[in-house]
Amino acid sequence: MKSNHEKYHEQMDHDMSKMNHEQMNHDMSKMDHEHMEHDMSKMNHEHMDHDMSKMNHEQMDHDMSKMNHEQMNHDMSKMDHEHMEHDMSKMNHSHMNHDMSGMDHSMHMGNFKQKFWLSLILAIPIILFSPMMGMELPFQISFPGSDWLVLVLATLLFFYGGQPFLAGAKMELKDKSPAMMTLIAMGITVAYVYSLYSFVANHFFHTHVMDFFWELATLIVIMLLGHWIEMNAVSNAGNALQKLAELLPDTVTRLTDSGEEKVSLQEVKEGEHLLVRAGDKMPTDGVIEKGQTTVDESAVTGESRGVKKDVGDKVIGGSVNGNGTITIKVTGTGASGYLAKVMEMVRQAQAQKSKLENLADKVAKWLFYIALIAGILAFVIWLFVADLSTALNRMVTVFVIACPHALGLAIPLIVARSTSIAAKEGLLLKNRNALENATEIQQVLLDKTGTLTAGTFAVTGFVNFSNEKSDSQVLGLIGALEASANHPIATGIMNYLKEQAITVLKAENVENISGVGLAGVVDGQKLAIVNEAELQRRDISVPSEVNYTYEEQGNTISYLLVEDQLMALIALGDQVKPEAKSFIQALKERGIEPVMLTGDNEHAAASVAKYLGLDSYYAQLLPEDKEAIVSQLTKDGKKVAMVGDGINDAPSLARATVGIAIGAGTDVAIDSADVVLTNSNPEDILRFLDLAKETRKKMVQNLWWGAGYNIFAIPLAAGILAPIGIILNPAVGAILMSLSTVIVALNAMTLKIRK
Template sequence: MNENQHSGSTHQHEDHTSIKQQGHQNMSERHQHGGHHDSGADHMAHHHGDFKKRFFISLILTVPIFFLSSMTTMLTGIEIDFPGADWLLFILSTVIFFYGGWPFLAGMMTEVKTKNPAMMTLISLAIVVAYLYSTAILFFSTGMNYFWELATLIDIMLLGHWIEMRAVMKAGDALQKMAELLPGDAHLITEQDEIEDVPLQEIKKGQIVLVKEGEKIPADGRIVRGSTHINEAMLTGESKAVAKEVGSEVIAGSINGNQVVRVEVTATGEDSYLSQVIKLVSDAQKEKSRTETLSDKAAKLLFYVALAAGVLTFAIWFWLSSDWSEAVNRAVTVLIIACPHALGLAIPLVVAKSTSLSAQNGLLIRRRMALEDARLIDTVAFDKTGTLTEGEFKLTDIVAETGTEDELIQIFAALENQMSHPIATSIVQEAKSRALPFQNADQVTAISGVGLEGKVSGDMYKIVNTRYLRQHMSNLDLTKAEQFAGEGKTVSFLLRNDQMIGYVAIADEVRETAKQTISGLHKLHKKAMMLTGDSRKVADKVGAILGIDYVEAELLPQDKAQTIQKYQRQNETVMMVGDGVNDSPALATAKVGVAIGAGTDVAMETADVILSKSNPKDVLYLIRLSKETYRKMIQNLWWAAGYNILAIPLAAGVLAPMGLILSPAVGAVLMSLSTVIVAINAQLMKVQ
């Protein structure tokens, strides 16, 4: 098979399926954990399709119940009666009670078992009381039964849960779309250089796959032949296609442009970027925030309030009227209308929407509390290199105190060739451009906050910064080096056996987005700080260009963390944004740690939030998202709690002297309506 032949394979693969299942499972778990944290697990197992089916079957059965019930006789004066009519009414109502009401009854049993009664117990109490009372009236007494109210109550509750489930699933759409990004198979390049279409689970690390124009990348990898443009929008939020060439890394699920490329697989399955993103979002959605914990406590409290109110309502109405029927009616309405359904959903639905929005815009939330804390930030601290600057250094000046420039660069390159820092890359690139032969360096070791050291041709060399020279070789004339630093350049010095033999100056362009970020922070009334290991002059120059409020320079990794602690002791809440290993202590110390996506694994593991687009401007979106999330949470809490504060007395009949009395069915409508409003309010959340 050649590279232009199309695949006809329709295999499904385990990795693909497992990632899809992870997306589905997350939505189910999120609903169980958050949507009704206090509700029965059995109820949560029913997806919206099950509620839809139960709703329509129950609705059909409700039609004959309407014509046979006492309610119809009361409203129309027409009594439909025939032999067995009571039994038909009872049988139809019993089917609705057990079939339509089963999710609520099962939820109640689980809540009672776990000694955690809440919404499902309230609903079940209401329908059980209505069913038993109506049965007793029908067969053993005279009076008005409530089978019509029972049926309509169950119908409305099923409809409300169906709508709610749709809202929850809609909130997880972004995550589900991620889970469906992978193709079904891959074009494997065999050892005989032939193309074989295989299921994706058979692809292993180190193998070469062919990706045709317009196809999805099947696995994380590195391009080994060809060049193209890759659309990574669904993964990083970056809408424009990214140019890729030999050596460039590609992400599973992104879409290839109009060129055929060959990719060496570097990660599959659970190790892939896509799978890790899904897990991050899933974990973030499961984590409970302070506001959500508050809503859970309020929902539990409301159960006991509603139960007490129901019992009290029954006692007072029976005492005043001696009417069992009306007393039961009032008590059932109170139990229904007080269900903490909206309260239980108020926060989880907002969280589901906000984490989906963050994923769509390239923000990966590793610790959900960070999303709540970001709105409280006073100061945002940035690392300089690779965060506020491009991190793409260019060697601009070479000063050789002894020997030639080529000899100086040759030693620099021998040591830096073993490092991955952008400064090292620029020096190595300079050596290559001069076609200088590379020498071997032994015992190369990084010196934290200083540089590195190693042996070349038997001599011990060190590459150090300005601060090291001031501390250990203060007698040196550094006038010219300081002039370079004043221009915003980074200066690295080379020592041979502790004697300086020359230095180089390297320039790093300030990111255009960094200027917009600092300006945006000031508009949000936040302060900006820069923490860098670079020299004071370089730091001040960059700080002046960007308009940064605080500049802290010549810092060791532990100094960055200590600086953040110092500001936090002064009652400033600090967010740290960085990309390197030396930023990890600061990321861990700050109230919120944010890693730039192109940074190191250590920084990623320490951070609370990852900016996958490597754009510091996304910090502004994070803060705005945090504010909007909190605003929606408070709105939903007030609506859910405020509704119950007003509705319970109304359901109990405090306005009965004025002729205003709510039936159980109307109570169910109001309760379901509050839930739907909370769900819609969460879905309307938007962040500019």
């Protein structure tokens, strides 16, 4: 399982910090009480009691007070009753565990920065007034009653500063997966309890027993520092599910027998009729009953060009209406809507992905078991060989040494350094596990629209075959016919003419010829804009090299005929990014297979794949199709990276081993990803892979420095060489621990990307 502090950071920082306590009560009261009881009863009662009991009431008030009233109202208003039922009923036990663990973190653990500074204040007197593993340091002082002060401060520090680790260890043990939290908790608990025993023995029984207050204080402070460094380094702002909800409008225009009325989206039911004006977002899934328009579905389905819609065509909630006003009949809202299904896929993928285990936790798990076994064996053996006091001393020394200070900084320092380097390279790291997982990537799945291409359906080329008219004059003729049309090609052309400041001429008798194009009269001349099929039917030829230039990138080509003579061609499409071709080749050279996933049609996908040199691609995909491909690959044991920028990519970004979002993409995609390319340049993925490789190498080195010396220290601390007179002095163990911490810090600073 993922370490609990990671679960904490990822879940709670996203969800709870924005909510307003008063608004939450108000919105939750809308839910059907009977249904709420039914759904909540499915949740594991014991787990709820366990997690909720941890919540500090004062902290909860503090956190909940941060919730933004307006934001909560905005988000909750979009959920209708049916959607809420759907979401609550689908919470399974494992997902509830994941969410509640995050809640427990924010409520119970508070702010790591605050905990670190307050713990440091408590730790400084302990460090000054108590010896290090029995060894008096030059700066240490004592006075009558200083040992009592140390006891009080250490007790406060143990329960306040050590609380996150104790709570995390409890959860790890409940999940039967001890890792970093359990190892730290074992170290600080043994150090504190044994030091209490030492205090009682020294003061009331007048027997000298070494204490570990110094180790307790420094261990807690350094571990809190490590967590704080990691939290600062890794950005987890945002919430993909919230951004999905924001795609739908707050209010809609409902049509009734008495006319139009503005209502809240949550009041809309299937079968009702809504009016959607030009430029509005589609509030729900539906079927057009009146009007025609062009709909921009690029953010939802990945289709780069606008889709022409007429009576009887389906529309998707969250897509953007073009320049036509339409009436739709609602076919899906709440749980039955398209976006709700995408939200559920993202939620399930994120819950599944949270089970990934990182390198530090694997090391900590093995170290915990090794230390536990070695410590118990040492106690049993020394109990027979010597006495109880010696046996306890050996066992405690093993436990304390097994949790070296350097281990708490080994990974956070690397993460902080690599995050800083990544930012300079145009990379935003949102999940530090991505750096570890990226070194094992076998396939990179690339969304076409917006990732390999610019993501906009626009004019990509123009060729003037006329020797008499200038480019601007010919473009003016094209605009004369397209000005009155309502389809994606016309929109793209007119936008281009506007950018070029072309004067559009006046056309007469403009007619739309089905399956061919447009025809009309300009200044007494017959004009037509036709497709390639019509050109061939009229037996008009075009130089093959001219057509090929645009066709190889999947462009749509329109031809201008004046009095049945070819005058010009204009190409429209989603232009391939200049760096895409070299990027694909670079991936292949690294032994990584690039695969293109797109919602575009088969012809466009095949053309782009051929142009880029891709051997594999999938076309006409919906979000569930992309997510299914990624899910199947991961189930087959493949390590895959998914690169995308749209809402339709969000579930697959969340599901992939590493999700990489294009910075110019939707907020939903960005919040579902582990890495964001802030420059929207696919070549930055290569730099990310290079950084991941170097980061992994440094992590392994630091873990060896931070924990590797235990291979020798633990057996020596247990007394394995005692028969020949060699026993590890606790003071020597402390020196080794301090030395490894310094080496870990210096090694982290040497991390860099090899050019």
